[in-house]
Amino acid sequence: MTDHQTETGTGNGTGDETTTGNGSGARGARWRLAGGYAAAAVLLFAVAPAVLSDFRLEQLARYLCFAMVAVGISLAWGRGGMLTLGQGLFFGLGGYAMAMHLKLADAGPGQLPDFMLLYGSTDQLPWWWEPFRSPVVAIAAVFLVPMAVAAVIGFLVFRRRVRGAYFAILSQALAAAFAILLIGQQATTGGTNGLTNFQGFFGFALNDPINRRTVYFVIAGTLLALMLLTRQLFLSRYGELLVAVRDSEERVRFLGYDPALVKLVAYVVSAGMAGLAGALFVPAVGIISPALIGIVPSIQFLIGAAIGGRASLVGAALGAIAVAWAQTTLSEEFPAAWTYFQAGLFIVVVAFLPGGLISLRQLLTRRRPTPLGAST
Amino acid sequence: MTEEALHGLTISELRVSFDGFTAVDGVDLRVGPGDLRFLIGPNGAGKTTLVDAVTGLARATGSVRFGGRELLGRPVHRIARLGIGRTFQTATVFENLTVVQNLDIAAGAGRRPLTLLRQRRSVPPEVDEALTTVGLAPHAHRLAGTLSHGQKQWLEIGMLLVQNVELLLLDEPVAGMSHEERDATGALLRTVASERTVVVIEHDMEFMRAFASSVTVLHAGRVLSEGSPAEVRADPRVQEVYLGHAPERPTAAAHVGEEP
Numbered sequence: 149m150t151d152h153q154t155e156t157g158t159g160n161g162t163g164d165e166t167t168t169g170n171g172s173g174a175r176g177a178r179w180r181l182a183g184g185y186a187a188a189a190v191l192l193f194a195v196a197p198a199v200l201s202d203f204r205l206e207q208l209a210r211y212l213c214f215a216m217v218a219v220g221i222s223l224a225w226g227r228g229g230m231l232t233l234g235q236g237l238f239f240g241l242g243g244y245a246m247a248m249h250l251k252l253a254d255a256g257p258g259q260l261p262d263f264m265l266l267y268g269s270t271d272q273l274p275w276w277w278e279p280f281r282s283p284v285v286a287i288a289a290v291f292l293v294p295m296a297v298a299a300v301i302g303f304l305v306f307r308r309r310v311r312g313a314y315f316a317i318l319s320q321a322l323a324a325a326f327a328i329l330l331i332g333q334q335a336t337t338g339g340t341n342g343l344t345n346f347q348g349f350f351g352f353a354l355n356d357p358i359n360r361r362t363v364y365f366v367i368a369g370t371l372l373a374l375m376l377l378t379r380q381l382f383l384s385r386y387g388e389l390l391v392a393v394r395d396s397e398e399r400v401r402f403l404g405y406d407p408a409l410v411k412l413v414a415y416v417v418s419a420g421m422a423g424l425a426g427a428l429f430v431p432a433v434g435i436i437s438p439a440l441i442g443i444v445p446s447i448q449f450l451i452g453a454a455i456g457g458r459a460s461l462v463g464a465a466l467g468a469i470a471v472a473w474a475q476t477t478l479s480e481e482f483p484a485a486w487t488y489f490q491a492g493l494f495i496v497v498v499a500f501l502p503g504g505l506i507s508l509r510q511l512l513t514r515r516r517p518t519p520l521g522a523s524t
Numbered sequence: 525m526t527e528e529a530l531h532g533l534t535i536s537e538l539r540v541s542f543d544g545f546t547a548v549d550g551v552d553l554r555v556g557p558g559d560l561r562f563l564i565g566p567n568g569a570g571k572t573t574l575v576d577a578v579t580g581l582a583r584a585t586g587s588v589r590f591g592g593r594e595l596l597g598r599p600v601h602r603i604a605r606l607g608i609g610r611t612f613q614t615a616t617v618f619e620n621l622t623v624v625q626n627l628d629i630a631a632g633a634g635r636r637p638l639t640l641l642r643q644r645r646s647v648p649p650e651v652d653e654a655l656t657t658v659g660l661a662p663h664a665h666r667l668a669g670t671l672s673h674g675q676k677q678w679l680e681i682g683m684l685l686v687q688n689v690e691l692l693l694l695d696e697p698v699a700g701m702s703h704e705e706r707d708a709t710g711a712l713l714r715t716v717a718s719e720r721t722v723v724v725i726e727h728d729m730e731f732m733r734a735f736a737s738s739v740t741v742l743h744a745g746r747v748l749s750e751g752s753p754a755e756v757r758a759d760p761r762v763q764e765v766y767l768g769h770a771p772e773r774p775t776a777a778a779h780v781g782e783e784p
Contacts (some may be wrong), residue, residue, distance in 0.1 A: 385632060386640040388625045392618040399616045402579065403687055404604035404633030 181379075184462075185372065192368040202357050209364040209432040211472040212371050216425035218453040218468035219371070219378050219461060220418030225450070226458035227387060228414040229394030231312070234319030235422045235449045237326045238294035240441030242423025244330075245293055246430045247343035248277055249286030254347045257281075262345065263338050274336045283350060294423030295416045302415045306408035311397075320443055327442035342437020349431040363431045370428060371465070374421055378461055381417070390414055422449075448475075451490060455497045457504025467504060530557030530721060531591030531607075531690055533578070538586040540570070540577050547573040548584065549745035555691075560717040562732045562753075563725045565742035566765060571725045572613070574742070575693045579603055579610050590691060605633060609689035613696050615676035619669030623660055623679055626668050627651040630683035650686050658682040658712060674705040681712065692722045698731055710735040733757075741765070 196208055217235050224230045251261035260273060279285045301322065305315060330337045337343075352359040381387050389410055393400050397407045430436050439445075448471070456467015471490070479486040501507060535553040539546065548570040555561045563571050577584035580600040588595040595603050618626050624647055631650055632640070647655075647664070655661040658678040663671065668679060677697050684692050697713075698706045706728070713735060716722055726732050732739065732753060739756040741749040749759040756762055 380643075381641070383643050384641050385628065385635065385644055388621060388644075389629055389632070389640065391620055392626075392629050395618050395620055396616050399612075399618070400629070401600045402604050402610055403630050403683065404601050406599075406601050 185376070189372060192372070193365065196368075197361065197364070202360070205364055206360060206432060207473075207476060208469075209367045210429065211469045212364075212367045213425045213429040213432060214449065214452060214472045215465040215468040216371050216374055216428075217422045217449045218456070218464040219374050220421030220425075221450060221453040222458055222461055222464035223378055223381060223390075223421075224414045224418035225453065226460070226464060227382065227390045227394060228411055229311075230411060230415055231316035231450075232319055232415070232418060233316040233450060234321070234323035234446050235418070236323040236441035236443070236446035237319070238298060238419040238422035239426035239429070239445070239449070240323075240326055240330070240436070240438075241294045241297060241426065242290040243426030243430050243436035243441065244337070244343065245280065245286055245289040245423075246427035247346070247436045248280040249283060250346045250349065250430065251343055252277065252281045253283070253350075254345075261343075263341070263343070264335065267335050277336070290427035291420040291423045294419040294426075298416045298419030299412065302412040303408075306411045306415075309408075320446060323441065323446045324443050327438040330438045338437070340438060342435055342440070343430075344435040344437070346431065346434055354431060354434070360432075363428070367428045367432060370424065374424070375461055375465060378417075378421075381414075382461060386410075386413070448490075451494050453504075455493060455504055457506035459503065460506045463504045463506030466506070530719075532557045532559070533691055533721065533723070534587075534589045535574075535578070536587045536589075538574065538577060538584055538588060540573050540582050540584045546745055548577060550586070551742070551745070551747055553740060553747060555721055555723055557721055558717060558719075559721055559723075560713060560735065560737040561721075561723045562736040562739045563723055563742060564727065564729075564732060564739060564756075565748070568744070569742040570745040571742055572695055575610060575695060575723070575725065578693060579608060601633075604687070604689075607688070607690040608693070609684035609687050609691070610693040611677070611680040611684070611695055611697060613699065615673065615680055617668040617671075617676050617679050617683070619667065621668060622665050623655070623668055623671070624651060624664045626679060627654055627682055627686050631686035631688075633687065648686075650688070654682040654685045657685060657715065659708065674701045674709075677701070677709070678712070681709075681716070685716065690720055692716065692720060694722065694724045696725055696727065698726070698728055706731055707734075 192212075197205060200208060217239055221232055221235060224232045248261075251263075255261050260271070261277075264273075280289065305318065310318065330342075331340050333339070346354055348354060349359065349363060352362070354360060354363075381390075389400070389405065393405075393407045393410045400407050400410070426436065426441070429440075449468070452468030452471040453464035454467070455471055456465070457463025475486060475490065478489065482489075497504060503510075533553070533555040535551055538548055538551045538553075540548040547568075551570070551574060553574075563574070565571055573582055576582035578588050578595060580595070580598055580603040584596055586596070590606065590608060593606060595606070595608070598606075618629070621629070625644075628644055628648065628651055631648060655664055658681055660671075660675060660678060660682060663675065668676065671679060681692070681694070681697065694713075698709050701709060710731060713722055713724065717737070724736075736753045739749075739751065739753050740747060741756055741759075741762050743765050748765060749756050749762045751759075
């Protein structure tokens with residue numbers, strides 16, 4: 149294991165993975181990849197719906213949304229070294245964009261969403277709600293708005309060479325600020341209660357179990373697609389360059405690249421993924437609120453990726469699912485102990501197993517790690 | 525390599541100061557095209573700072589021209605794109621990437637976004653060539669972090685070659701190397717200098733004598749002496765500066781004024 153602590157203290161060996169695309173290993177890796185995705189697809193599309201109750205399947209849908217955020221985190225943090233402690237901001241932007249559309253669709257043409265009538269403080273739809281009547285605008289907004297916001301933040305921050313803990317604190321502060329802003333604007337955002345009570349999802353009634361199952365399938369398919377996209381980024385020349393920037397930003401600059409741009413791309417993509425996850429979270433869980441996107445959720449997004457293995461796509465995704473599942477299960481049994489358990493696990497993994505649980509596989513098989521490669 | 529004639533480096537009236545301390549104090553320096561110039565001088569003479577100024581890392585006043593272009597005031601990555609590459613005292617390679625990946629990144633600053641998003645299917649010819657030149661072909665697929673110190677330095681030089689720089693600025697490339705490694709590095713620098721301009725910061729006098737085409741001695745931020753290795757050694761001012769620090773012994777004379 150060649151764990152390499154970077155100057156920002158966030159990097160580590162890029163973890164597990166199989167051979168790079170050189171030599172005879174490439175074909176084997178491709179087959180293992182195809183096999184891995186086929187197995188994941190069978191599990192998600194056939195086994196899970198068959199064996200899980202509707203209630204548990206909806207919970208799984210929620211975990212898969214967290215996994216999408218974790219996939220983005222593995223790109224930005226695991227490979228890019230950016231400690232993205234504020235993904236709640238992008239998750240929230242995507243979630244609220246979707247929720248606003250669903251609220252408007254429920255209300256019908258020309259009508260106000262129910263909560264606005266309830267609070268009664270306004271009888272006209274705010275101008276920034278208006279575009280979300282259009283389903284096309286809403287669907288585009290769930291990832292374009294978070295990406296645009298990330299682009300502005302990233303441009304300002306990476307140019308000024310803010311990194312490491314400063315970047316993490318800044319991300320965290322922005323997520324907190326966004327949550328506070330939403331709470332303060334109760335009349336137009338629903339405040340602390342958030343947006344909830346959705347009746348339909350693009351014309352399908354959400355109280356119908358069949359339709360809720362369809363939402364689950366959409367989420368599972370999106371997660372697999374995002375993983376394939378991220379895998380391509382990991383394996384591309386850009387992925388190699390991103391690791392180089394993580395490990396020695398200064399050196400990359402002397403090779404004639406602008407590291408700020410390299411990081412910006414990963415950050416913006418991870419924001420888009422978080423936004424998409426937030427948007428799909430809304431029909432799956434039926435609510436988006438400031439409590440789901442502030443500081444604590446933002447940290448929790450990261451914990452799953454850290455425990456599973458931040459530099460490994462599969463590790464991050466499985467870690468996110470496992471931690472969310474453990475949280476539900478254990479907090480049902482021991483509501484008070486869960487937080488301590490989670491924090492303890494996080495510390496132990498970060499301190500003693502920086503590659504996450506997935507790097508155990510390597511320690512056990514004593515395979516020499518190669519830096520980038522097929523995530524099986 | 526480009527077909528056009530090699531460029532030389534012209535530094536005039538270069539000044540670098542940090543918080544009132546002047547590290548480089550009005551240096552004028554010309555390095556001709558294809559030269560293998562050694563830059564020597566005791567601790568704190570301003571050698572590394574001079575290279576920092578040329579590569580955009582340190583703010584400086586005066587003028588640094590390379591191939592008719594003024595370098596001062598440009599950001600680091602733009603200077604790199606003009607064909608100027610450097611190494612550092614401690615080898616900085618990307619330890620979590622393989623030798624080939626290191627070289628491939630160095631070769632790719634001009635790649636278009638779409639190329640970057642695709643996977644590397646084979647070893648590009650320039651990378652292959654550099655692997656042979658620096659003698660790392662047998663280690664092509666090893667992680668750079670597992671290379672020996674000397675091999676990392678060669679990898680860095682290889683990265684400058686695939687980057688296709690016209691001017692190499694090397695900061696103590698043979699520090700910590702064994703005798704054989706030094707000789708191999710010297711031969712490598714000679715090969716490199718046949719097509720490019722090379723400036724080497726060095727403390728090892730023996731190494732300098734064996735391989736330098738020309739030498740500039742810096743002292744307290746100024747040029748003290750300049751000429752062939754023999755001329756510089758004969759210069760009484762140079763002897764005075766060096767004898768004040770560490771007398772040069774005839775055999776293992778090696779390190780004069782080693783920097784930390």
